[in-house]
Amino acid sequence: MNHNRNEYGRQILGRVRRDEFIGRTAELERLISHAKRSNGQASSGEAHGILILLAPLAGVSELLRQTFDSLFDSREELVPIYFALPHTETTAVSAAIEFLNTFLLQYIAYRRDEPALCRASLTLNDLVKLAPAADLVWIEELVEAYNRQRFGEDDRELVRFCLTAPDRVPSKDVRPFVMFDAVQLANYSDSSIPFAIEIVRSLRSGGNPFVLAGLRREVLDAVTRAGGDSEALAVMRLDQLGDGDARNLITAAARRQQVSINDETRDLLVQQLEGSPFFITAMLQAAGEKRLALDSYLACERLYVDELMGGRLNRYFSSVLEHVAPEPETRASVIRLLCEAAPEGKRPAQFESWRRRLKLDSATVEQLVRLLHIQELVNCDGETIDITGSSTLWQDYLKSRFRLDALREPRALVVADVMADALKRAPQTIAHHYRRAASLPLRELLGKFNSQLVPRCLFDYVDFAAAYKGVTAEEVSAGLDADTNLVRLPQVFHTASGVSLSSALRPFGEESSVVAHAFSAGVYTNQNEIVWLVARVESKLEANAALVEKWLDLLEGVARKSGLIRTQVWLIANEGFSPEANDLLRSRNAFGSSRQQFDILTDRLSTGEPRQSDTANEFQLIFPMGADNEMLAASAVEQVARRLNFTAEAINQIKTAVIEACINASEHSLSPDRKIYQRFQVENDRLSITISSRGILPGNFGVDTEGEEESTTTAESQTSDSRRGWGLKLIQTLMDEVEFERVDEGTSLRMTKYLRQNS
Amino acid sequence: MGESINSNVRSHCVGTTAVVYASDYLNKLTGERIERECKKQLESGARALVIDFSDTELVNSIGISILLGIIDIAEKGGALVVFSDVNSETVQLFDMLGLTRHVVLAANEQEALANLSPSPPQSQAIGH
Numbered sequence: 001m002n003h004n005r006n007e008y009g010r011q012i013l014g015r016v017r018r019d020e021f022i023g024r025t026a027e028l029e030r031l032i033s034h035a036k037r038s039n040g041q042a043s044s045g046e047a048h049g050i051l052i053l054l055a056p057l058a059g060v061s062e063l064l065r066q067t068f069d070s071l072f073d074s075r076e077e078l079v080p081i082y083f084a085l086p087h088t089e090t091t092a093v094s095a096a097i098e099f100l101n102t103f104l105l106q107y108i109a110y111r112r113d114e115p116a117l118c119r120a121s122l123t124l125n126d127l128v129k130l131a132p133a134a135d136l137v138w139i140e141e142l143v144e145a146y147n148r149q150r151f152g153e154d155d156r157e158l159v160r161f162c163l164t165a166p167d168r169v170p171s172k173d174v175r176p177f178v179m180f181d182a183v184q185l186a187n188y189s190d191s192s193i194p195f196a197i198e199i200v201r202s203l204r205s206g207g208n209p210f211v212l213a214g215l216r217r218e219v220l221d222a223v224t225r226a227g228g229d230s231e232a233l234a235v236m237r238l239d240q241l242g243d244g245d246a247r248n249l250i251t252a253a254a255r256r257q258q259v260s261i262n263d264e265t266r267d268l269l270v271q272q273l274e275g276s277p278f279f280i281t282a283m284l285q286a287a288g289e290k291r292l293a294l295d296s297y298l299a300c301e302r303l304y305v306d307e308l309m310g311g312r313l314n315r316y317f318s319s320v321l322e323h324v325a326p327e328p329e330t331r332a333s334v335i336r337l338l339c340e341a342a343p344e345g346k347r348p349a350q351f352e353s354w355r356r357r358l359k360l361d362s363a364t365v366e367q368l369v370r371l372l373h374i375q376e377l378v379n380c381d382g383e384t385i386d387i388t389g390s391s392t393l394w395q396d397y398l399k400s401r402f403r404l405d406a407l408r409e410p411r412a413l414v415v416a417d418v419m420a421d422a423l424k425r426a427p428q429t430i431a432h433h434y435r436r437a438a439s440l441p442l443r444e445l446l447g448k449f450n451s452q453l454v455p456r457c458l459f460d461y462v463d464f465a466a467a468y469k470g471v472t473a474e475e476v477s478a479g480l481d482a483d484t485n486l487v488r489l490p491q492v493f494h495t496a497s498g499v500s501l502s503s504a505l506r507p508f509g510e511e512s513s514v515v516a517h518a519f520s521a522g523v524y525t526n527q528n529e530i531v532w533l534v535a536r537v538e539s540k541l542e543a544n545a546a547l548v549e550k551w552l553d554l555l556e557g558v559a560r561k562s563g564l565i566r567t568q569v570w571l572i573a574n575e576g577f578s579p580e581a582n583d584l585l586r587s588r589n590a591f592g593s594s595r596q597q598f599d600i601l602t603d604r605l606s607t608g609e610p611r612q613s614d615t616a617n618e619f620q621l622i623f624p625m626g627a628d629n630e631m632l633a634a635s636a637v638e639q640v641a642r643r644l645n646f647t648a649e650a651i652n653q654i655k656t657a658v659i660e661a662c663i664n665a666s667e668h669s670l671s672p673d674r675k676i677y678q679r680f681q682v683e684n685d686r687l688s689i690t691i692s693s694r695g696i697l698p699g700n701f702g703v704d705t706e707g708e709e710e711s712t713t714t715a716e717s718q719t720s721d722s723r724r725g726w727g728l729k730l731i732q733t734l735m736d737e738v739e740f741e742r743v744d745e746g747t748s749l750r751m752t753k754y755l756r757q758n759s
Numbered sequence: 760m761g762e763s764i765n766s767n768v769r770s771h772c773v774g775t776t777a778v779v780y781a782s783d784y785l786n787k788l789t790g791e792r793i794e795r796e797c798k799k800q801l802e803s804g805a806r807a808l809v810i811d812f813s814d815t816e817l818v819n820s821i822g823i824s825i826l827l828g829i830i831d832i833a834e835k836g837g838a839l840v841v842f843s844d845v846n847s848e849t850v851q852l853f854d855m856l857g858l859t860r861h862v863v864l865a866a867n868e869q870e871a872l873a874n875l876s877p878s879p880p881q882s883q884a885i886g887h
Binding site for chain 2: 628630631634649652653655656659660663726727729733
């Protein structure tokens, strides 16, 4: 270990240099900043602890080690303590004592500024001798107290004593920052002490900043069981690395291990190792040790199978299984059960059937399944056990173990078969990845619909092509800006691959179709519930009528079988649709867009967040309903409109529209606060006014209003009792754009008046 | 020509024509005041109504619906209704909601009165 200071600081616990630490930079900065911010602010009300919720194999140790090194090097009043619960300890007491030892070791190393001490193996008495003068008294007292506790009869008390040792540091000089890693290992089966809970309680009860990291399911469970205010803890979620970070990690690890790779094998490893920093590092280390070049699929898969059958991957999975099922016989039965549950499409197994097959009592099976659940090797809801979604590497391991241990097949045959499977799968894995990368981000786009208004022609290829074929992007954009034939998109609340609804869509790939559940007009009523069935149609040229008919039949059939009542089919073909195909789409009320239309739509749909420029020139006014207060609003908007140089006539129209909107808000919403909220937004060429109120969402208000009016009648057809309700008609006539924004309660009407030469 | 102010509504009579003045903002409250005044004038024998909008800057839809009610009442009683001195923006609103098909618009009060009576009228206060 090199503790020499370099441009990135000293490498103390970190396994890689700071500049080689890839993929978690933002998280590292957040932890450091949290530690420094929390220092001396224990009573400020700010969360002093961070929970790191880890996806299995997402890797957290190096992040915490890097945090340790950075804080150690910064030499501030914060003493970093990193403790990973060791695999070798078997009881809560021994683990707690190990924590006490590590704490004192790292504390003294920091105080003496001697990083090498962190790696030393010293007894508590040795540590007392090394304690700096400023800390000698409390460390001596701590060790003496420990020696008294150690020979007491209360193990739980001893565990608590060890875990709370950081609280005994006198707060006048420095404060410890404890980072607790690998909490999922804390469930010692032979102990009556709930160690994970004791860890949570000790960290939370102290005033020092801390990090508690571990598998997400376990950490959340421990925090819940420990009780107390879990909302006072900040949360950081760590998942597998994204493709880009995983590529960078492989490149860096290969360089460090002097392993030759190429772009193809690098991409294969990213996909095959599922972005796991642990697997990636393990594979590259193995390649480095064996001096192997990973420059072909064959070389990669050969090493993969070696590692899976007897290397680091094997050791990792074996240790997980041994942790879950320490008894060999039970372990073999678990492997068999997991293998039998593996085939795709198989229904989840019943907990009771596992209990019978394992021939164990319910409590033991429950604990075993719980450990598998924590590792996310199964999903258990208490009654059923489902293994779908578990890692391909894990399934490869299970299969090979089953064949070797249960079926007693010759090892050579199993190795050959696993390798043949891996080699056959490699091109498919990469093809799947490329297809996914090239696929349209259908779900992301649908998620952005959010009741927004967009030009209707974006959903009709022939209309769009007639207006914009051969036109520059700027002209298309300007044309669409001016387009008044708009369609209001629904608010999508759930999306899933079409495959999840029907296996008939599976041959086209998971990414090719999406089922989006939504509410039109953003109003949550039965009649507004709608399901969009969206599919990407593969066609090099304009999709023809036969292809479109096939897709329409397929999607409409899926809708029928699934009992979907109100649906909207939307097909997307790269080059659009032939005129006949477009006619067919229209005749069946389906939408059809080209890739260009899709891309334009993607650009136009904001995420719903107001842009910076949207709020820069904004006026807000809140006033009580009634007492002719709408005149105040009219006066205010008049002043704003004058600044924009609207004509007197236009100003009068705006004022009238505002008055009507205020009256509507007052009359329709049964507002609890009896207030009207107004927002005047000024842009170069327009004035947008939003009038909103809290309260109920009137059933007949703002529902499917596109192209409709609240009242389309005039004086001739009205009786005296039904003459009210002209407000919205007036607003729509007086203003250029009127739309109801989606709100959870009350109403929000946005209206826009454009500044024209004569307005 | 006599003039009366009832509940903040100015009015006066010229022969059998009642002239009622709308306020600067015609809304529910001011509309109902005008309605009450007009009814009163009709019950007192007025055969025609001139509603003068020279002070009116803004009209809302509730005010317009009340005006329609007044037109209904007048029509049922065989009385004529003329709106005078309506600004162009308000005319636009009346057009939108079909009011202008039921009333005569006059540029000002004099023109309204002239439309209602070919010979020069003799002004006198009635009612109140």
